[in-house]
Amino acid sequence: MMDAAIQNMLLVSHAVSPPNIDAARQKTKALM
Numbered sequence: 710m711m712d713a714a715i716q717n718m719l720l721v722s723h724a725v726s727p728p729n730i731d732a733a734r735q736k737t738k739a740l741m
Contacts, residue, residue: 715737 719733719737
């Protein structure tokens, strides 16, 4: 469940501003 939400966040982040994808990935790793 959390994984799907995180993936959605990554997709949205990537669509809004590609450079932010790295920061989002770091946050994802921190959550995991």
